[in-house]
Amino acid sequence: MQFGIFTVGDVTTDPTTGRTPTEHERIKAMLAIALKAEEVGLDVFATGEHHNPPFVPSSPTTMLGYIAARTEKLILSTSTTLITTNDPVKIAEDFAMLQHIADGRVDVMMGRGNTGPVYPWFGQDIRQGIPLAIENYALLHKLWREDVVDWEGKFRTPLQGFTSTPRPLDGVPPFVWHGSIRSPEIAEQAAYYGDGFFANNIFWPKHHFQQLIRLYRHRYAQYGHGTPEQAMVGLGGQVFMRKNSQDAVREFRPYFDNAPVYGHGPSLEEFTEQTPLTVGSPQQVIEKTLAFREYFGDYQRQLFLMDHAGLPLKTVLEQLDMLGEEVVPVLRKEFAKNRPAEVPDGPTHAARVAERDAAALEEVAE
Known part of the structure; x- marks a missing residue:
């Protein structure tokens, strides 16, 4: 089981002070948070990708490359990489390069994003979101597994005799998660390729994500990748902690009420009742997170959102200390x-290389 944090990289005014960090301050804070994640013993740091204010992480591999040089164990991921508006060739090259820089401590989460205007900015049509996700990932999957690629599709120019460089480290591409909050087509896509499915269940009630995860597990098995229980599942979550739960609620309420993603909507109490958001003591976070297994079965990766809504860096680092300790x-x-015993651990590069080599030896023996 892997535990980590993910960030959306929002630049949000602190409602308790009225101060808005600069983009430079926010980027530097995200780097400090990533380094703190390794310090407190977490397994994963993941960053989103956005191309519009108030968000800053427009170049995730640049950020993750820096973090790779400053860490030793932390798995570096995205949450998400925009498979719809990025060129699959560039994704293949960027993440293979990052793989080499980080000695394999890299995976990637594919997603369509939640900002409609990004499509025309990159020459695409939002109405083609699902077809773009399917076609672009099919090409990316091929680029990482075939040294010379001939390819033709609907959404980009054809490729003839093309080799993506560098090649994936040890011949094993980064592990791919397909992230979704609503689309069964993405759960189907993850199952088809035998990849991971990340249900970012931070906004909607659990029964919606139960349906998506059930579909993914069922189709994963039907495609012959293993049993439903062997499918790779990741989940999101949001927490804010203080030793005393009343203190946590009192301190977090102004941030929740003014957050760009869910402020001015349901109350804090309604949101915590219906979603994974936990505002309270560390024990309350433990109890609510453990309940995820009851709803979704055994899973491989749990990521928490902790640095959003204008929370100051000092507070976020305190949260990470509590999370880690x-x-x-x-x-x-x-x-x-x-x-x-049949439920797999979270994916790592070393384990996937060993699995590939074991399968090759088994073929030779037969």
Whole structure:
């Protein structure tokens, strides 16, 4: 089981002080948060990709390359990479390069994004969102697995005798998660390729994501990749903690009420009741997160959103200390209990290379 954090990189005014960080300050804060994640023993740091204010992470591989040079164990990921508006050739090259820089500590989450205007900015039509996601990923998958590619599709110019460079590290591409909050077509796509499915269940009630995950697991097995329980599932979550739950609610409420993604909507109490958002004590975070297994089955990766809505860096670093010291050690222990032997661990480059080599030896033996 892997635990980590993800960021959307929003530049938001702190409602308690009225101060808005500069883009430079926000970017530097994200880097500090990533380094803190490794320091407190988390497994994963993931950054979103946005091309519009109030967000700053327009170049995730640039940021992750810097973090790779400053860390030793942290898995570096996106949350998400825009498969609809990025050229699959550039994705193939950028993430293979990052793989080499980070000695394999890289995976990637594909998504369509949640900002409609980004499509025409990059010459695409939002009405083609699902077909773009399907075609572009089919090409990316091919580019990482074939040394010389001939290809023709609907949305980009054809390729003839093309080789993407550098080639994936050790001949094993980055592990791919397909992220979705609403689309069964994306769950189907993840299942078809035997990739991971990341249900970013931070906004909608759990029964919606139960349906998506159930579909993904069922189709994963039908496509012959393994049992439903062996499918790779990741989940999102949001937390704000203080030792005393009343203090947590009182401190976080102004940030929640003014957040660009969910402020001025349902109350904090309604939102925490209906979604994974937990505002309270570390024990409350532990209890709510452990309940995810009851809803979705055993899964491989849990990412928390912690640095949004204008929270100052000092506060976020305090949150990470609590997460690393008081929450994640308990979650690791409890999630390991009664975990069936057939349920795989979270993906790592080393494990996937070993799996590839073992399969090759088995073929030779036969």
